Amino acid sequence: MNKEQYLKELKQLLSPLTKEERDEILYDYREHFDNGMRDGKTELEIINELGLPNEVAENMLEELPDAEQQPKKSNTDYARMIVLAIVLIFVNCIFVLAPVVAIIGAYISLYSVVFTFIFSPFVFLYHSLVNDVGSVIASLFTLGMGISAGVLVFLALLWIGKWIYRIIRMYINFNIKLVRGY
Amino acid sequence: MNTQFKKGILELCVLVLIYKKDQYGYELAQNISKNIDLAEGSLYPLLRRLTKEEYCTTYLAESKEGPPRKYYQLTDKGKSYMDFLIKEWEMFSVNVNELIKEALKDE
Structure with missing residues (x-):
């Protein structure tokens, strides 16, 4: 300890x-x-x-x-807590759940942008090397651009993800505190 | 030793020590554990009670190294309570010694 x-x-x-x-x-x-x-x-x-x-x-x-010492919780306190909990569950299901799921969905789909940025230039490179379409220099340049952009977006997403996680946790804690009554 | 008994002794020791001079919690703990074996953690509950019962007051004073320290100071009420406890203690220890002496005399 x-x-x-x-x-x-x-x-x-x-x-x-x-x-x-x-x-x-x-x-x-x-x-x-x-x-x-x-x-x-x-x-x-x-x-x-x-x-x-x-x-x-x-x-x-x-x-x-x-x-x-703090007064012990009485039965009316418990009744109040249960009613409040039920109301909160309703409110959360109707108004909060859908937007949150949408935001998380959008957030996850943004990772496909990262994937595209990083891997699509390889297709250019492949074509220019194997099929001789376009120039190798240009495709290497695109490759560099793509990877840097991909990494940047990826870092931004990590940062945003951290905040989404924090906000959701804060919201959950807020709900718990509301029900407990302090 | 019986904890209730020990608590009473501890109370007396704390009062006497802060009568001598104002002290902060850690200092008190060190001074008491020089002579008496105690769990220092039990000192703070006692100090809170003594403060609540207005036997002592607290004030914060700056220290040379680090954050300010909370000092405990004996009040007049605390002083007379201390005198009362000392008298009780002296009577008690005289009686116990007497008892022991008489019991062992016949051996």
């Missing part, structure tokens, strides 16, 4: 607390790590001194009065 894993585990174990409370606690432990490392200790040594995250969290939840 390292510092970040330790803090992450602690954060999860402290989920019954409010966000502000949790952030403050994590800040204290982060500071402890920083001070310890400036003192020449390794992350592992500091963790051994601190004790396991679940012990710390248990201790913390014991010490804090109940008022600080």
Whole structure:
């Protein structure tokens, strides 16, 4: 385990607390790590001194009065979550799904452009070499152009793909947060 | 050792140490573990409770190396609570020593 894993585990174990409370606690432990490392200790040594995250969290939840903990979800909350989930599924199926699928389809089909750019000049080259149609120099030139254009478009597509992926993930997370209610 | 018992002792130690001078969490942990074997992680829950109960306050102060540190300072309320705990502790340890002495006397 390292510092970040330790803090992450602690954060999860402290989920019954409010966000502000949790952030403050994590800040204290982060500071402890920083001070310890400036003192020449390794992350592992500091963790051994601190004790396991679940012990710390248990201790913390014991010490804090109940008022600080987030109220448990009631049945009406669950009903609200279920209704919201159903509404979201409908909205997503009707309005979101089709455009997203279309965009992804268009995106994938753009890879055929890359393929064309890179491989069609070979046809020229083949014809000029074997059938003696057109000049070899011109077809080599086209080959160079084609490959560079293909690589450029390919890189652009990778970049766009990364953003499409991010946006879709953000949207999914947004939906999850909406249903959970925080 | 019984954890509940240890917690009480730890509370007293923390109060005495920050009475001597304001300290930040890591410093406190080092000073306590010099004398007492403890899981340093259990110090922060205690410090939060002491702050909540207004036995101490916190403030941030710049450090020469790195980010500011959170210092803990004893309040007047904390001081009288400390005095109370010290009296209790002294009485307790006198009584326990007495008990041990009497029990072993007849051996």
